[in-house]
Amino acid sequence: MNSESTPVSQPETPGEDPGTSHLTDPTFLKELRVQMLKFATLQLRDEALAEDAVQEALIGALKNAASFNRRSALKTWVFAILKNKIADVLRKGSRMIEASRLLRDNEDEENLDALFDTKGFWQVDERPAAWSHPMKSVKNDHFWRVFEACLSGLPENQARLFMMREFIELESNEICETLNISTSNLHVMLYRARLRLRECLENRWFNEGERS
Amino acid sequence: MMNCQQATRLLSDAQERELSLKDRAALKFHVMMCSGCRNFGKQMDTLSDIAHNYAKGSDSDGAVQRSDDERHE
Numbered sequence: 001m002n003s004e005s006t007p008v009s010q011p012e013t014p015g016e017d018p019g020t021s022h023l024t025d026p027t028f029l030k031e032l033r034v035q036m037l038k039f040a041t042l043q044l045r046d047e048a049l050a051e052d053a054v055q056e057a058l059i060g061a062l063k064n065a066a067s068f069n070r071r072s073a074l075k076t077w078v079f080a081i082l083k084n085k086i087a088d089v090l091r092k093g094s095r096m097i098e099a100s101r102l103l104r105d106n107e108d109e110e111n112l113d114a115l116f117d118t119k120g121f122w123q124v125d126e127r128p129a130a131w132s133h134p135m136k137s138v139k140n141d142h143f144w145r146v147f148e149a150c151l152s153g154l155p156e157n158q159a160r161l162f163m164m165r166e167f168i169e170l171e172s173n174e175i176c177e178t179l180n181i182s183t184s185n186l187h188v189m190l191y192r193a194r195l196r197l198r199e200c201l202e203n204r205w206f207n208e209g210e211r212s
Numbered sequence: 213m214m215n216c217q218q219a220t221r222l223l224s225d226a227q228e229r230e231l232s233l234k235d236r237a238a239l240k241f242h243v244m245m246c247s248g249c250r251n252f253g254k255q256m257d258t259l260s261d262i263a264h265n266y267a268k269g270s271d272s273d274g275a276v277q278r279s280d281d282e283r284h285e
Binding site for chain 2: 032035036039075076078079080083116119120121122127128129130131134135137138139144147162166167168169172183186187188190191194195197198201202
């Protein structure tokens, strides 16, 4: 609450508004860039494309930076712009996963089957547990490291579809059209991604430090 | 009765599409009796919330706290 109107490094320009000053604070800007670049590269798998998207997003953000006086609000805004840039690139399909490769992504099916017994019920030690206050975790840096590790543990195509759907928030039908895959194919891939991701988060976070 | 594999698939699909009345009824019945799938269902929403937070650049540095911290006008 109290930090709301305390611009961080305010040099000799007292009239400058706080939002802009976040973007001129080299440390903040550097960290933000690194985080954005990581996010964009994860989804575009191409450093140059990611650089471009980040650059454009930052320029776009500068124009509106004046309307933010909290770093977190500014950050949300910058990431929203970045998401749009990434969505544009994905839609153009310049870096698309070929559908044929998607369909071949079956390597983990056996693995997932092991979660269930022969009748399709949870194996006793795989049964999902209750997560207590899961959204507290989003403020924890260590949680995000675990999350990233779990994400990169997914088969590549599952991870990318999950990101297109849940990070960039493209609609299902948009993803299917762009990638030329069927809806049921997409749904099955998302299902597998979620099965794995929740298992990983439970084993490596919610069952570990979080629970006392 | 529907098994857990089918139930979890529907719980994931529910994030993507409207389930049929029949599926919803069968799922409701299954989830009532199965704590694992009940937890799984809640986690589908949590996973989505977590992903949205991640895509907002959330971290401990003034963690993005949803609604109260959006654009302030």
